[in-house]
Amino acid sequence: MTRFSLWQPLLDFLFPPHCPLCHAYVETRGSWCPACLKRAGGVHRLVLPAPLKGIVRSAWALGVYRGGLRSLVHDLKYRRRRSALPYIDTYLCHVQQDIHLPPDLEAAVPVPLHAARERERGFNQVEAIFDRFLTARNLPSERLLRRQSATRPLYALQPHERRRVLQHAFVPEPGAAIAGRHLLLLDDILTTGTTMAACARVLHEAGAASVDVLVFASDFGRLNCR
Numbered sequence: 001m002t003r004f005s006l007w008q009p010l011l012d013f014l015f016p017p018h019c020p021l022c023h024a025y026v027e028t029r030g031s032w033c034p035a036c037l038k039r040a041g042g043v044h045r046l047v048l049p050a051p052l053k054g055i056v057r058s059a060w061a062l063g064v065y066r067g068g069l070r071s072l073v074h075d076l077k078y079r080r081r082r083s084a085l086p087y088i089d090t091y092l093c094h095v096q097q098d099i100h101l102p103p104d105l106e107a108a109v110p111v112p113l114h115a116a117r118e119r120e121r122g123f124n125q126v127e128a129i130f131d132r133f134l135t136a137r138n139l140p141s142e143r144l145l146r147r148q149s150a151t152r153p154l155y156a157l158q159p160h161e162r163r164r165v166l167q168h169a170f171v172p173e174p175g176a177a178i179a180g181r182h183l184l185l186l187d188d189i190l191t192t193g194t195t196m197a198a199c200a201r202v203l204h205e206a207g208a209a210s211v212d213v214l215v216f217a218s219d220f221g222r223l224n225c226r
């Protein structure tokens with residue numbers, strides 16, 4: 001992995017590369033062992049959660065939000081460990097041939113963080129996760145949405161509270177090119193779909209031609225297994 005290229009020989013000597021999950025030794029840094037890769041679930045289309053119905057064309061997850069993917073997201077998001085990124089890249093590389101997004105997409109839109117939260121974390125984890133994925137597909141990432149209110153951690157809230165808190169949380173960035181475009185909304189995880197629905201609704205109301213959803217990991221229902 002190029003993220004480590006400079007120091008790799010030394011690092012490999014001091015810290016032999018191992019699978020991020022079961023710690024079995026692997027050949028290259030950033031790699032997973034085959035068994036753990038398999039357990040991550042693979043790409044799947046999601047049954048549209050109720051809040052997304054009617055405003056989202058399709059929703060996809062690159063893996064299941066448990067075990068390995070869950071701990072990688074937590075490392076990146078809550079512990080600010082960018083060292084999780086090579087493992088995430090490896091996983092995305094592994095599943096990329098299974099990802100069949102609509103061909104008409106024009107731009108990807110990461111779910112935004114509130115400015116204060118982003119300053120505190122130092123980066124938007126959604127952009128970090130999908131950076132190489134989007135570059136490889138020649139799909140620009142555009143910050144078309146703004147989060148205007150800082151919210152408490154959503155996982156602590158009941159569904160009706162989440163909806164209320166998020167209803168006015170997102171607005172289009174001033175001058176954002178949304179109308180008439182086919183957009184791919186990105187997030188790290190999808191659990192209830194409330195955050196996605198709030199963002200998708202803003203894009204929809206601003207005249208987006210279509211909104212599709214892609215998340216890194218989800219524990220929501222699968223439409224079909226590949």
Ligand SMILES: [Zn+2]
Pocket residue numbers: 019020021022023024032033034035036037
């Ligand atoms: Zn493993």
